[in-house]
Amino acid sequence: xxxxxxxxxxxxxxxxxxxxxxxxxxxxxxxxxxxxxxxxxxxxxxxxxxxxxxxxxxxxxxxxxxxxxxxxxxxxxxxxxxxxxxxxxxxxxxxxxxxxxxxxxxxxxxxxxxxxxxxxxxxxxxxxxxxxxxxxxxxxxxxxxxxxxxxxxxxxxxxxxxxxxxxxxxxxxxxxxxxxxxxxxxxxxxxxxxxxxxxxxxxxxxxxxxxxxxxxxxxxxxxxxxxxxxxxxxxxxxxxxxxxxxxxxxxxxxxxxxxxxxxxxxxxxxxxxxxxxxxxxxxxxxxxxxxxxxxxxxxxxxxxxxxxxxxxxxxxxxxxxxxxxxxxxxxxxxxxxxxxxxxxxxxxxxxxxxxxxxxxxxxxxxxxxxxxxxxxxxxxxxxxxxxxxxxxxxxxxxxxxxxxxxxxxxxxxxxxxxxxxxxxxxxxxxxxxxxxxxxxxxxxxxxxxxxxxxxxxxxxxxxxxxxxxxxxxxxxxx
Ligand code: NAD
Numbered sequence: 001x002x003x004x005x006x007x008x009x010x011x012x013x014x015x016x017x018x019x020x021x022x023x024x025x026x027x028x029x030x031x032x033x034x035x036x037x038x039x040x041x042x043x044x045x046x047x048x049x050x051x052x053x054x055x056x057x058x059x060x061x062x063x064x065x066x067x068x069x070x071x072x073x074x075x076x077x078x079x080x081x082x083x084x085x086x087x088x089x090x091x092x093x094x095x096x097x098x099x100x101x102x103x104x105x106x107x108x109x110x111x112x113x114x115x116x117x118x119x120x121x122x123x124x125x126x127x128x129x130x131x132x133x134x135x136x137x138x139x140x141x142x143x144x145x146x147x148x149x150x151x152x153x154x155x156x157x158x159x160x161x162x163x164x165x166x167x168x169x170x171x172x173x174x175x176x177x178x179x180x181x182x183x184x185x186x187x188x189x190x191x192x193x194x195x196x197x198x199x200x201x202x203x204x205x206x207x208x209x210x211x212x213x214x215x216x217x218x219x220x221x222x223x224x225x226x227x228x229x230x231x232x233x234x235x236x237x238x239x240x241x242x243x244x245x246x247x248x249x250x251x252x253x254x255x256x257x258x259x260x261x262x263x264x265x266x267x268x269x270x271x272x273x274x275x276x277x278x279x280x281x282x283x284x285x286x287x288x289x290x291x292x293x294x295x296x297x298x299x300x301x302x303x304x305x306x307x308x309x310x311x312x313x314x315x316x317x318x319x320x321x322x323x324x325x326x327x328x329x330x331x332x333x334x335x336x337x338x339x340x341x342x343x344x345x346x347x348x349x350x351x352x353x354x355x356x357x358x359x360x361x362x363x364x365x366x367x368x369x370x371x372x373x374x375x376x377x378x379x380x381x382x383x384x385x386x387x388x389x390x391x392x393x394x395x396x397x398x399x400x401x402x403x404x405x406x407x408x409x410x411x412x413x414x415x416x417x418x419x420x421x422x423x424x425x426x427x428x429x430x431x432x433x434x435x436x437x438x439x440x441x442x443x444x445x446x447x448x449x450x451x452x453x454x455x456x457x458x459x460x461x462x463x464x465x466x467x468x469x470x471x472x473x474x475x476x477x478x
């Protein structure tokens with residue numbers, strides 16, 4: 001018997017959760033349910049996190065969390081509970097299998113069986129944002145080596161366990177050489193440990209286009225958080241409906257299982273929603289807690305029900321479907337099929353699907369890190385970079401000089417183009433001349449000079465080399 005935490009959520013949440021629980025309990029799931037309240041009611045009662053402190057205790061104690069979608073109220077101040085849960089509990093891996101059910105669910109891609117493995121904790125999705133000038137806001141994209149190693153290793157271990165043949169990596173490392181570059185580099189490093197699994201890397205733009213056009217070319221795809229967020233919805237939608245896909249959020253201690261779709265408030269309370277996405281999440285949960293026999297029974301019954309043409313409204317199609325059912329009736333149809341297998345769709349056989357046991361991340365020895373310069377970010381409402389350069393040159397120190405000014409990443413001084421559009425946000429790069437060393441006191445001196453010269457500095461970013469390799473971006477056009 002495994003004790004799990006259940007949250008019924010908002011909108012269609014309670015209906016699809018009731019249907020899901022009824023099916024898995026009828027199939028013999030050995031679970032004990034502890035229910036908590038999260039989401040809209042908790043938000044609107046004045047708790048901006050959408051969850052009470054006692055509920056965290058329950059989630060952390062039970063470690064396994066089955067969650068229906070919740071509604072994040074519009075407007076400022078409410079933090080997304082999904083994002084908070086993933087990060088608080090260290091659920092670094094988000095696994096989203098997307099499979100076509102041709103010819104029973106209408107799709108342009110009859111042969112599609114893709115699993116998106118999405119990094120779940122970092123990237124732009126961390127939502128670390130600041131306004132820096134009147135005209136410019138920034139969002140920090142943080143990518144870490146442990147984050148990359150954990151998710152890439154998870155993807156390969158998952159592929160190995162599930163007898164999948166290939167792991168593909170999507171990044172945009174031709175542009176983001178440091179952040180996406182690290183993800184790609186770690187992918188190449190870890191891929192070498194799995195010679196039996198094919199590996200490949202695609203630049204995300206053409207990779208995404210290819211996935212939407214020819215999904216049969218892919219098997220497991222691993223990618224950073226934001227790309228994975230977007231592309232897993234695309235992948236689910238092109239199998240026929242976002243209502244069909246479930247998602248597992250896996251951490252070292254805890255795991256959360258859910259549908260990939262939201263709370264569909266307009267459909268709430270009408271007994272029409274498709275419970276399949278949450279049911280798929282629950283099947284992943286049953287596998288995770290070692291109840292593969294129950295997971296297999298439920299999945300085969302569900303496939304058979306889809307094959308019978310008994311469909312909810314979202315996948316119902318005249319000529320293909322036989323019966324349009326409500327949420328409750330669909331659940332009863334799946335229950336009636338427990339013990340049956342599909343005859344045209346491939347039945348599943350889960351033998352080795354339990355939770356993956358990955359090695360803990362081991363920190364590498366520190367590299368030789370050396371300060372190589374400083375970028376001073378300046379708020380200045382002028383337009384001519386030459387004028388700014390004349391002013392900023394007054395901040396120079398003996399042997400440490402202004403080498404470049406960029407505006408939104410484009411070099412505008414020296415030798416800028418007058419056609420380049422400039423905002424009020426400028427990055428002034430100071431570097432030591434040959435033979436001179438720079439230290440942090442120099443940075444403080446430069447900032448003190450800026451105060452004296454009445455230049456509005458908004459932040460500094462230190463330039464480093466690691467083991468002799470410059471670890472910062474050049475200006476575009478440099
Ligand atoms: P949504 O996924 O709720 O709905 C998108 C469309 O898909 C709607 O037309 C809806 O009717 C349909 N749909 C979704 N699930 C369905 C199902 N099971 N059966 C039949 N049709 C289904 O997305 P949205 O409208 O952008 O978001 C609504 C709310 O859900 C928002 O408050 C959002 O913050 C929240 N949300 C929550 C989660 C989560 O809890 N994991 C995820 C995404 C969105």
